[in-house]
Amino acid sequence: MKTQQEIDYTRIADAIGFFKENFKAQPKLDEVAEHVNLSPFHFQRMFKDWAGVTPKQFLQYLSVEHAKEILKQEDANVFNTALETGLSGGGRLHDLFIKVEGMTPGEYRNGGAMLQINYSFADTPFGKVIVASTSKGICHMAFVDEGEEKALEQIKTNFPNAVYNQLVDRIQQNALFIFTQDWSRLDEIKLHLKGTDFQIKVWETLLKVPAGGLTTYASLAKKAGSENAYRAVGTAVGSNPVAFLIPCHRVIKSTGEIGQYHWGSSRKNAIIGWEAALKESVE
Known part of the structure; x- marks a missing residue:
């Protein structure tokens, strides 16, 4: 229900x-x-x-005109200013407090046999999510659109031999503060991710696009140091294992159109508009 x-x-x-x-x-x-x-x-x-x-x-x-203005600002040092200050008006830019640690080969060798994974379900402004964590950080977050069993099976597909516990831990609770609009309560969020060096570089670059900001695949590729690999960057964005926390929803078309999203275009529109409203409220 x-x-x-x-x-x-x-x-x-x-x-x-x-x-x-x-x-x-x-x-x-x-x-x-x-x-x-x-x-x-x-x-x-x-x-x-x-x-x-x-x-x-x-x-x-959500208008094309607004998106184009945001994209212009990205080239006008808003990106660098956000990195330098870590502030957006009265609210902290949550992205700057998310740190990524890549898993070592031993941590996910043999289907995650060395991993203990806690998981839980939570309501957010954009629907229910499943969030999973290791002792080092969040390893998975996804919107639950087809039932809790299928959502859990997706994690088990990635780490079939891990030990799973349905348990809400502090790592998960802190990550879920991201949805409260009160980021003053937010401590550093740690992610513990399975990915290639290239994928992790793209995800880390995505984290530098501030809330309320937008970027394009070409711009993201350039900032990730792979200017001519925007298609590969697009694939890395699409393979993001942590919905919302790694903000792939902030990547749009160069025309200013919002474009598609793994979790549905309506949800992408909702998230972009919600973040833009929040940004306006603290400036």
Whole structure:
């Protein structure tokens, strides 16, 4: 059975999809509210509670024009400023507090036989997630769209011989603070990832794209030191094992269009708009 947060997010995502599909017609609040089976008053209040802004303001963050402006800023030293200060107005840039440690061959040799993995399920503003950790950090996070059993099986596919415990640990709890919009409570998040040196380099570069910021595959490839390998960079982005924490949702087309996402384009739109609203609130 879905939780109320999951039900609310489903409605929000449906509304965002409706807005995007019918943007040229400029649908009114009443039309969108009817589409998600809510009264205009209830829908407006629910949306603002979720995003911190009105549906109309949120949609502006998802426009091609807004995305292009963000991409221009990326070339105007916003990227470097974020790295130097570690601050975004009154809120800390969570990305700078995420550290990646690659697994050694011995740690995942023979299907993870040397690993103890704790896992749990949690509700987020974008639907339920499964989060898993070793003693060194988060090794997996994914949105649960096809049931908890399938979500767990995916981890076991990656580490079939690890020992699994359904247990919420401090490593997981700290990582989940990422969804609270109160990053002042956020300590350093550690990731313990299985990947090639190239993949880990791309993921580390992705972490330097600040919340509310966007980048393109070509730009990401250049910053990762592989300027002519943007297709390989795209593959590395697509193989990201830690949803949201490694922000592959911030990679968009050079045209300013949001593009596709492993976890669905509606969810990508929701995350980008949510982060943009949060950035505006602390500047």
